[in-house]
Amino acid sequence: MIIDLPRFVETEKVYWDELQKLLQEIEAEPGRHMPLVEIQRLHYLYERCSADLARLNTFSTEPRLQAYLESLVSRAYSEIHETRAPLRIRWKSLVLAFPRAFRRHLGAFRLSVGITLLGCAFGWFVMRQDPQSKAVLMPFSGLMVSPAERVAQEESAKVDRLKGRKATFSAELMSNNIRVTILAMAAGITWGAGTVVVLFSNGVSLGAVAADYVGGGQSTFLAAWLLPHGSTEIPAILLGGQAGFILAGALIGWGSHRSRAERFRLVGGDLFAIVAGAACLLVWAGMMEAFVSQYHQPVIPYGLKIGFGVCELVALGAFLGWAGRE
Structure with a gap:
């Protein structure tokens, strides 16, 4: 035929x-x-x-x-x-999953930013109104000296106090910050209340430090100190808060007719992508804090450190905003 x-x-x-x-x-x-x-x-x-x-x-x-x-x-x-897909393709998919998951839950990220800013405003206000509260508000004892005194100490330092232990210090920073980020996410299981506390507390500390150094006339030093690592560390903690609110949303299920188990399955992949992406940012932030942020003028000019931090922030914003778009 x-x-x-x-x-x-x-x-x-x-x-x-x-x-x-x-x-x-x-x-x-x-x-x-x-x-x-x-x-x-x-x-x-x-x-x-x-x-x-x-x-x-x-x-x-x-x-x-x-x-x-x-x-x-x-x-x-x-x-x-x-x-099994080729390893190169799988890595590309994993990298792009992070910004895509971030953009799918922008509302949760905005809430995370808003609560942190509220904490910053509170910390700033309390520090300006009651300087004696510094002992309570400062996140670590090294900030108890006056800003002018600390800047003078840093700029006149003759010895590299991190010599031989930069890698260890960097690992400690990574571990601590990743722990905070995971806590912000896991606290979402408390219907989001724990996430609010973690973000607000971090905001209070940040606002208090900013108020102390700006009030002491050390704004340039503050920006040069915080930006190289803070431009990725702070967004990473905010991403942890975003993940916490996504988890809380799945737990509560506002206006959803799906079962709780199904809601968790739907957001599970996005939660993993966001927290994994935040952890990678914190690894980078830990290296920057140990190898760049702790070195001040004249070793590294303030303008160079500030410019580097701004470039990091712009690059991160572009990646989260545009990477993986169709």
């Missing part, structure tokens, strides 16, 4: 083109999750094209068309039965 080839191609080509387009989308973004309807359609098109190839092999001698269909069916078979 010889098939009517022109009519056969006219009838079936629409399915070949659809399968070709679907395979190109999968290959362009291998890490994306396909909905069930799309998976079923892929399987149907694969079976239909396989049947078309079998008919061509049996009833027609058209080598170029057979080669095209063999390639199409082979690609579809590989996508359906593949169990």
Whole structure:
């Protein structure tokens, strides 16, 4: 039996083109999750094209068309039965999952920023109104001296106090900051109340430090000290707060008809991506604090440190705002 080839191609080509387009989308973004309807359609098109190839092999001698269909069916078979993507592709998908998850929950991030700013305002106000509260508000004892005295000590230092222990100091900073970020996320299990406390407390400390140094006329020193590491450390803690509010939202389920277990499944991937991304930022922040932030003028000019910190912040904003967009 010889098939009517022109009519056969006219009838079936629409399915070949659809399968070709679907395979190109999968290959362009291998890490994306396909909905069930799309998976079923892929399987149907694969079976239909396989049947078309079998008919061509049996009833027609058209080598170029057979080669095209063999390639199409082979690609579809590989996508359906593949169990492990190339490592390079998987890393790309993991990196892009972070900014995509961030953008899907901007409301939670804005809430995190708002509560931290409220804490900053409170810390600033209390510090300005009652300087004696410094002992309570400052996050560590090294800030108890007056700003002018500390700046004079730092700028006149002749010995590198971190010599031989920068890596250890950096690791300690990373560990502590990652612990705070994970705490901000995990505290979301308290319906978000714990996350609010963590963010507000961090904001109070930051506001108090800023009020002390700005009030002492040391704004430039403050910016040069905080920006190299703070431009990634502070956003990372805010991201931890964002994750905490996402978790709280899934727990509470405002206006959702889904079960609690289903709500947790829906946000689980985004929570992992955000917290993992924040942890990476904190690793970088720990290195910057140990190797850059702790060195002041004349070792590293203030302008250079401030400029570097601003560039970090702009780069992070661009990455979170634009990376992975379709």
